Amino acid sequence: MTIHIGEFEQMVLLAVLQLKQEAYAISIRQRLKECAQRKVTRGALYRTFDRMESKGLLLWAVHEPTEERGGHPRRCFEVTADGIAALRTSRSALFKLWEGLESTLGEP
């Protein structure tokens, strides 16, 4: 079954993939800010993580607690196979929609 994802979910999945082992809330938020110029509120980001986890798009693993984090663990995210599939579907749909519009949209 194909899972359809929204623009923000797509961005989160891509950021997680790019950050690899270092994909946790703070770095993901930072990457979204740098690459997409989107300032996401922390509350919205955590809500998105929960939603994507329940849809089976994301998984998380616990990293060891550190003193810097007050003894709290770090939750690092990974994209699931379903997440990759959803990204492919989304990209394919976008490519199809973009086809033939290069001149109209002024793209090379």
Next chain:
Amino acid sequence: MSNAASASHRRRCRAQPPQLAERLLERLLPPGIVGSSILGDLREEFQLHAGSHKAMSSRLWYWLQVLMVGLPYRLRNGGSPRSPQGRFTSKGATMLETLAQDLRYAMRNLARNPGFTLVAMVTLALGIGATTAIFSLADAALFQAPPVQDPDRLASIYTTCRRGDPRCSSSYPDYLDYRDRCKAFEDMAAFNWLPVSLGGEGSQARLAAVQSVTGNYFSLLGVKPFQGRLIQPADHQRGEVSSVVVLAHDLWHGPLGGDDSIVGQTLRLNGIPFTVVGIAPAGFRGTSLGDAADLWIPMFSAAQLNFGAVSRPTIWDERGSRWIDGLTGRLAEGATVEQARSEMLAISEQLRQEDPDARGPRSVTVDAQSTYRLPVGSRREIVQFVALLAGVVGFTLLLACANLANLLLARAAARDRETGVRLCLGAKRGRLLRQLLTESLVLSFLGGLAGVLVAHWMIGLLASFELPGGVSIESLRVSLDLRLLLFALAISAVTGVVFGTVPALQATRLDLASSLKEGFRTSISSSPQLRKILLAVQIALCLVLLVGSGLFPAHKLLFKLRNVDLHLVSPEQQRRFAVGARTELGQRFCIEQSASGNIRMVRLHPRRHRRSDQNKLAI
């Protein structure tokens, strides 16, 4: 602790988020790994934040995260029990989640229609603000007890004058006989009003209202000094002049600069030195409404001030010289005002019979002070005036409610399409009702907040006006009454709820199939009948208010501004008159030096001295 250790301690403390906020966040977030990892993220970000910001700013930032991260988690999950796995187990939207959604939606809707929101808020703010301010004034003027001990046991005593007025002044022998013979009164004190020129050593003179009182005045009222002591029986001894003065807290705090060392210093009253022995408590300026004594002196000391008949030595023994403005009695334990009244009437009869020249009191009036706090001669006017004002603002609140109702109905009509679509999509009737109810309540709440500001501003504005009889509203110390504010808020909230949900109720009766076919061209909640009725109510209320305003003698009562220069004579004419008068007086009465100036008469006893707000030329 060494400097290095201290710096290290400061750094460690700085890197710690506020404990209370962290604990609260811990309660709001889901337990287990999810909540703990979020706490860790925020701790890490807090340390980054603390490295580049001030400690206070970082702490505020952390508190903000409690609201923006923790609270949404709790609201979204409705505070439901959490599973051991650390995930919330609530199924679907709980009541709290729905409420949070409704609140967000309501705020968005109001922000999307700023015109409507502003008009509705201003309407409510004016209605609630005006009602609260005027009813607070009414409460202060009509129902507030004087700031004394057991005001229910206080009574005012008046002697009937020869013209037949039942509430006139008394003579000193009258006072002594009333006090000594009447058993219904535990004690009785006398007071008199005098205007004096107040000037400290080397300071500018100003007019002040002085109450000359008998030695038992303060002890009878149960008033405790703010500083020093008050007038005592030892200060009021016949044949001994005690030049002591007690200051009102307002006078000490304001014009005299709040100097803590003023007790023991000398003040000049009409040029005579008086020693300050104490300061009265804040808020106490006398027992009657609008009384505003600046100073208190012993009654026998008033003779020094050279003010009219009071300085005549024989006046203390003259039965027929009725110059004492007020008598206040404290009822004995178990005695009632009625008992005191009948006993006092009998005493006045005795006094009349005892006096061969028939100069005894014609009759005596005894009023309970808690119910007759209003100044003599202006009671009816003040009650009527305040009742009229309350009526006017009551109508204004009704008008505001009708206006809000009409606005909500008009808005509901404009939202027919939205309501219809939501119904078509399966929205339940209860859900729609709840949504509209939330919107109305949010609007009422915002209007109420604006109303508090309006009420606060209006109370400040009212302070510069006077009630009939020259009672300064400022002296009433009107404050925002929370009960009245809540009452006005409740009325507007009920209006919002009723008129916000009526369109929703109508909308749920819609035949969706036919409306869909017609593309929602017909109105489903315009409620034409209801809107017409509301419009008629608004017009009727407006008419009542307009006619009332026309008949309302506001120009005489409310807008009697102080210090109005009537320009009856030009400044040049005033100057020439003053110079001429000073020359004439100097020649006739061998006055070496004289001065002139514009002064405003202070309010004295309302019956004996009519207040004049016009500027008088004093010489």
